[in-house]
Amino acid sequence: MNILLVGAGLSGAVIGRQLAEAGHDCRIIDSRPHIGGNCHTQRDPETGVMLHLYGPHIFHTDDEGVWAYVNRHADFVPFQNRVKTTSQGAVYSLPVNLHTINQFFGTTLRPDEARAFIESKADNSIADPETFEEQALRFVGPELYEAFFKGYTEKQWGCSPRELPASILKRLPVRFNYDDNYFFHRFQGMPRDGYTAMIEDILDHPRITVELETSYDPAMADDADHVFWSGPLDGFFGYSLGRLGYRTLDFERFTYQGDYQGCAVMNYGDRDVPWTRITEHKHFSPWESHEGSPCYREYSREAGPKDIPYYPIRLVEEKSLLTQYIDLARSQEKVTFVGRLGTYRYLDMDVTIREALDTAGVFLGAEKAGTAVPAFVNSPQ
Structure with a gap:
């Protein structure tokens, strides 16, 4: 045929x-x-x-x-993708893990203690979260939500987290150990x-x-x-x-001599930083050695008819x-x-x-x- x-x-x-x-x-x-x-x-x-x-x-x-x-x-x-995020003047590991929690709250909690601590922060009045914001408040509480999820999400999706379904946040785990590998699959x-x-x-x-x-x-x-x-x-x-709705991405390139940020992906959780993240591509090939380092600031916006569609809304x-x-x-x-x-x-x-x-x-x-x-x-x- x-x-x-x-x-x-x-x-x-x-x-x-x-x-x-x-x-x-x-x-x-x-x-x-x-x-x-x-x-x-x-x-x-x-x-x-x-x-x-x-x-x-x-x-x-x-x-x-x-x-x-x-x-x-x-x-x-x-x-292994080890993502960092800059938020409120400090750098943290993502996904939110035991190190993130202890660093953010200035504590030295063990896993069971951290689990109970985060549960105490959660809004247990939300029985069945329907929106992104409700999901975050129910499972991590207002402080972590404001620092790591709210501003980034507003920039990524161009709308309030109150308008997004809870299912989006279900893909972002909270770990009560020091594992900072962004993904959890066997093969990476x-x-x-x-x-x-x-x-x-x-x-x-x-x-x-x-x-x-x-x-x-x-x-x-x-x-x-x-x-x-x-x-x-x-x-x-x-x-x-x-037209079906999509978000698209704009990339602003700059080149650095040496190592610009020490990791492949640095998110920016604060709403007043216009880009969502900076990617430093030589860190995606750590088996290679390069002095020059191309980096890209990433901006998210609604896709127009001539834009490349990335994320279905x-x-x-x-x-x-x-x-x-x-x-x-x-x-x-x-x-x-x-x-x-x-x-x-x-x-x-x-x-x-x-x-x-x-x-x-x-x-x-x-x-x-x-x-x-x-x-x-x-x-x-």
Whole structure:
């Protein structure tokens, strides 16, 4: 069969490779001048540092199959993301852990003591938190909320934490030990030569062709037996019902000679600091040595029509519009919507790869059974 995959990021690459290995001809197009989507990495011509051009990506997973898959296509080096935050004139470790608690409150609490102490700070009158703010006040209390979550969240999402669902904060753990590893998964690492090299290896198959700086034209589908769409869900329909909301990021680069901040990621929790964080990219490759150090201040704002979409907003208005687009997508034939943009969800890299592998499996199973491939293997809702 002739398969058209729109988008040369992780979703398109992994699905394309699986189908190519099964004997299908896969044409992958991307409007950007490079593969990899927002995972794209490249060497900085000024300093030689490996840059994560669209913000840092750290690979972490508990999925053994996905870990084995990426290690077939790249040499992964162990890497743990140890995030710091500047708040109220001091530097602390994130996620909030026993060191953070003791430093912030000027105490020397043991784990059980710290657990009881934080519980005493919590607002136990909030039985079922519905908003981000209620979730924070219920589980960490007002002081930690104000210092580490409120200002950062207002900058990241452009609205009050009272307007955000509690589910956003459930991804941020509080630890009652001294573990400052930002992630908790068994497998964590970085591809030694960057993500773009890994995706190049995935795409290296005689049945795969890649065309960059090529925008999708609906007429392309006429020559394809099936289309996998990893672009924006609303974009497939020409935004005919309106645009789904996203946050985007602006990056302000500066170069430092030496070590600027001593860590890869420094958050800024105070509301009066306009950026959300500074990333120092040579720390994402600690096995390398570079004197020059490219750093990026990161600013979050609402995405406009010409901006790169990063984080789906998914508040009430967007969810209502999303339902309409889902119904429209399910009325299509021979099109499957995949990935972060195609399903309007925030996805980590490991989940993106797992879903791509599963989607390819569903397609091959449907082909064998002579049944239709669904518009969504993974529901956006």
